[in-house]
Amino acid sequence: MVSIVILAIAVLIRRLFSRFIVSRIHSWSSSKVGLNRTIVEALAPPIQFIPIVLAVFIIGECVLTNQRLKEGLLQIDRSLTAFTIFWALFEVIGPLCAVLDGRTPIFSQAMIGWTVRVGRAIIVALGATAVLEVWGIHVGPVLASFGLVGVAVALGAQNLFKNLISGIFIIGEQRFRNGDWILAEGIVEGTVETIGLRTTKVRRFDQAPVFVPNSYLADNAVTNFSQMRFRRISWIIGLDYSTTIGQLRDVRDAIEEYILGSQDFVHPPEAVAFVRVDKFNESSIDVMVYCFTRTTVWGDWLKIKEELAYAIKAIVKKAGSDFAFPSQSLYVEAVPTGIELFPHNTAPSSDPTNGTGVVGKAVPKGGVA
Known part of the structure; x- marks a missing residue:
């Protein structure tokens, strides 16, 4: 008691x-x-x-x-x-x-x-x-x-110890932290939730959790989008081959003026900003637009990129040029006997391709195009 x-x-x-x-x-x-x-x-x-x-x-x-x-x-x-x-x-x-x-x-x-x-x-x-x-x-x-048993277990648990050591290196090198948005090509893309002893928990954008062994993230290239200072826009704009040299200069100068005149974009020397005639492609004259936005937030970046697209569309139209698209032209040097280019004596339209994209489309005599 x-x-x-x-x-x-x-x-x-x-x-x-x-x-x-x-x-x-x-x-x-x-x-x-x-x-x-x-x-x-x-x-x-x-x-x-x-x-x-x-x-x-x-x-x-x-x-x-x-x-x-x-x-x-x-x-x-x-x-x-x-x-x-x-x-x-x-x-x-x-x-x-x-x-x-x-x-x-x-x-x-x-x-x-x-x-x-x-x-x-x-x-x-x-x-x-x-x-x-x-x-x-x-x-x-x-x-x-249990020493011998421990050796046998250690040999069989090599992946476990490899992941443990990889986790230490990930944390020590500060590759990413909890809350960072990362991309490991072919492995996972999403937000880091927990860096564990053996695995790292990454939440994909569809909210599905992915448990990735630490060795995968230590041995492969990992892009940490959360540590970006700026966000890149890299475009190739194809202009029609009928564009003159003066029109090319007008388009290039106007796009560059728009980028350098907006506070949404990073200006040199803080970051590069290029608008240059790049090359003569198969169906177009290519203009390279390469610049960076100050925001790294995906939604804001998409909005800025959309406004840039509107501006480029207006600039190209104002310059009197047009955008190119993949096309091919067929030139007929000689027409075989019995073949008419324009059946039923139909006069050619103002479009030499008759809306087909082919110059001089050949059809059998008396046939239907």
Whole structure:
């Protein structure tokens, strides 16, 4: 009955005890060491368990008279003590690493998350080892006996370790962070949600999650669109071959004037901006338009690109030129006997191709074109 009363008192006062200790730590740390408040708050759950550990100790030392039962309860109390210590370390490692966020470039959100996960795994392993040692189970010889098995497992888990190491390099090199829009050709395109120990979770634009092994993202080229400073527009505009030299100059100068006169585009020398007659193509005279927009937001970029297309259309029309399209012309040098180019004595129209795109279309005499 005394033991039950002691345990009941410990359970009832544990929250009050935790609040008192946490408030004392707050007042002491604010004046002495300046601990982050979240670190102290993380200690609250383990501190609540301390009265129960003390109650078990008091019961074992002062209440119980049976020696075997007393030794067993004290053994349990030592296990609970080790459990409480490692529980506190497990809880505090998260906010402790969060304090490092932004202190140096390497301490990014992804690196902190990875460090917290690895640190908590190590703490759990050490805590389990400490508890087993309390009960007389020596972990060292057991681990040594599994050495050969560990080698075999390591050989069979090469991909696992490769992905673990690749994850470290991805975070250390800061290839991308959580929230970045990335593209790995032939692998995935989307927004990074989590860089895990073995895989990286990428959310595609159709909201489907893709779990990509870290080695794929470490060994292949990855484009990080979220780290763009500007966004590129690269076009080839084909003008008709009937365009004169003066019209070509007018079109080129007007497009360049539009780009350099708009604040939506990046101007030299901050970034290049080219509008040049590029080459004589099979069906067109090609004009290259190469420039960058200040915005990297996809929707805004599409709007600016649309306005540029409207402007180029108006510029080409104003210059008296036109856009080219793929076409072929057929020239007939001699017409075989019995073949009429224009059956039924039909006079040729103003269009020499008769709307067919073929000059001098040959049809059988008396036939229907």
